Amino acid sequence: MLSLITFIPLAGGLLILLLPKTNHALMKIVALLAAAASFVLSLVLIAGYQVGGGMQFQELYQWIPAINVYYHLGVDGLSLPLLVLTTLLSLLSIVYSWRIDHRLKEYLFLFLLLETGMNGVFVALDFFLFYIFWEITLVPMYFLIAIWGGPRKEYAAIKFFLYTLVGSLAMLLAILLLYFNSDPRTFGMLELIRQQPLARSPLLAALAFWGFFLSFAIKVPMWPFHTWLPDAHVEAPTAGSVILAGILLKMGTYGFVRVSLPMLPEAFKQYAVPVAVLALLGIVYGALVAMAQTDLKKLVAYSSVNHMGYVMLGTAAAAAAVGDPTKAQAATTALNGAVFEMVAHGIITGALFLIVGVLYDYRAHTRGVDEFGGLGARLPVYTGITTMAMLASLGLPGLMGFVAEFLIFVGSFGVFPYLTAVAVTGVVFSAAMFLWTIQRIFLGPFNERWAHLPDMDGREKVALVPLAALMLIFGIYPRPLLDVINAAMAVLVGAVP
Numbered sequence: 001m002l003s004l005i006t007f008i009p010l011a012g013g014l015l016i017l018l019l020p021k022t023n024h025a026l027m028k029i030v031a032l033l034a035a036a037a038s039f040v041l042s043l044v045l046i047a048g049y050q051v052g053g054g055m056q057f058q059e060l061y062q063w064i065p066a067i068n069v070y071y072h073l074g075v076d077g078l079s080l081p082l083l084v085l086t087t088l089l090s091l092l093s094i095v096y097s098w099r100i101d102h103r104l105k106e107y108l109f110l111f112l113l114l115e116t117g118m119n120g121v122f123v124a125l126d127f128f129l130f131y132i133f134w135e136i137t138l139v140p141m142y143f144l145i146a147i148w149g150g151p152r153k154e155y156a157a158i159k160f161f162l163y164t165l166v167g168s169l170a171m172l173l174a175i176l177l178l179y180f181n182s183d184p185r186t187f188g189m190l191e192l193i194r195q196q197p198l199a200r201s202p203l204l205a206a207l208a209f210w211g212f213f214l215s216f217a218i219k220v221p222m223w224p225f226h227t228w229l230p231d232a233h234v235e236a237p238t239a240g241s242v243i244l245a246g247i248l249l250k251m252g253t254y255g256f257v258r259v260s261l262p263m264l265p266e267a268f269k270q271y272a273v274p275v276a277v278l279a280l281l282g283i284v285y286g287a288l289v290a291m292a293q294t295d296l297k298k299l300v301a302y303s304s305v306n307h308m309g310y311v312m313l314g315t316a317a318a319a320a321a322v323g324d325p326t327k328a329q330a331a332t333t334a335l336n337g338a339v340f341e342m343v344a345h346g347i348i349t350g351a352l353f354l355i356v357g358v359l360y361d362y363r364a365h366t367r368g369v370d371e372f373g374g375l376g377a378r379l380p381v382y383t384g385i386t387t388m389a390m391l392a393s394l395g396l397p398g399l400m401g402f403v404a405e406f407l408i409f410v411g412s413f414g415v416f417p418y419l420t421a422v423a424v425t426g427v428v429f430s431a432a433m434f435l436w437t438i439q440r441i442f443l444g445p446f447n448e449r450w451a452h453l454p455d456m457d458g459r460e461k462v463a464l465v466p467l468a469a470l471m472l473i474f475g476i477y478p479r480p481l482l483d484v485i486n487a488a489m490a491v492l493v494g495a496v497p
Helices: 002-018 024-048 079-099 104-123 127-148 153-181 189-195 202-219 228-235 238-263 265-270 272-291 296-320 325-364 380-393 400-413 417-442 458-476 479-495
Strands: 056-064 069-075
Touching: 002 024, 002 056, 002 069, 002 079, 002 104, 024 056, 024 079, 024 104, 056 127, 069 079, 069 104, 069 127, 079 104, 079 238, 079 325, 079 458, 079 479, 104 127, 104 238, 127 153, 127 189, 127 238, 153 202, 153 228, 189 238, 202 238, 202 265, 228 238, 228 296, 238 265, 238 296, 238 325, 238 479, 265 272, 265 296, 272 296, 272 417, 296 325, 296 400, 296 417, 325 380, 325 400, 325 458, 325 479, 380 400, 380 417, 380 458, 400 417, 400 458
Parallel strands: none
Antiparallel strands: 056 069
């Protein structure tokens, strides 16, 4: 099942390469069917998933016996929500990209290849496989930005590629440190968690920790490794921005929870405070810089730096609580919030980038926040969905973002009370930023320059309404998602020495 979910998009992409270049309709249908099949199978996965059942749907085959590499896939309460989020956002992004006609064959192939890479990262349980999928995501996103991006696309694409490549090489060195110190030598992630091969080598554990840290922190991105993000977001095509914010950033936070915390718990605990301080700087810096932006896309990009800071604060709090049974509950709560925030941010910010695209790509062709005004009365559906997404992002109770931030603050406060108190101010800045943005775009006197703008069409509603519904459903009733996450996080906290 997991192999099908992972590789069906790639199969669809290869089929598209064989189709005539002029048959755009058939290429779009194949892309849509491939993405839809992957999404439907991920829903089937949910139906068969047992909450609290540990790693499930595992596929284990020997691949390269000489170096003990296995083709090993599986999902638990950490990876399952992110896998479903990936297949959902990929499907909606293809729906949104329906009007793309420039080099369509290459665009759809790269998009489906990217989905295979992302799916693979969340299901791989062997580092060899994990690293291959991690690298696969880099290449298609580079070309999506470089070919279909904005005026500074080459600069943004190269910057994105170089940053993440440096991180990938650091991660490779950290993986090799784990591999050569394991006995028997293995790339198996579950076996490495069991062995704790660097537990008696503090120096090597620190080197491995910072290798993984550099890779994951660039991907998150944490301050000060975030500078590639605004350029990549602004220049990427709309669907590329959705995937960047919705999924690729989560690969970094997923790595911290899947790899750094269980494999190097003592090293992570030793450096948890500096990591939390960097997260705090990201929270405050991201919100303040977002508030100063007049480009709507750049505003949403910096808000991602802010929200990813919350995820890292919760993860660092869990790391700081390693070995202290009195803080196990706080650590579990903080991790629940961090993982819930990964999913919530993917849904909310994915929607926000689609919203920016609806206005910029096919209507106003400008993202200047101050150039609008009074659109609320002229575009009621667009205004309603945008307002809901922004209120969810600022953490309004009843919407998905609130649940995530509340859990992070509750859990982190039990470990880092002073840092968490400062982090809460980020919510105030975020609220001010989004409310001011809503006021400038949708309220006040109507700018007659936009009298011709139509409201959202059917295709755009298909892409955005499901995301808006999820924000509301999981904001009011988060229990189904939280039960899945909590079972996995409780096991993770209990398994960490």
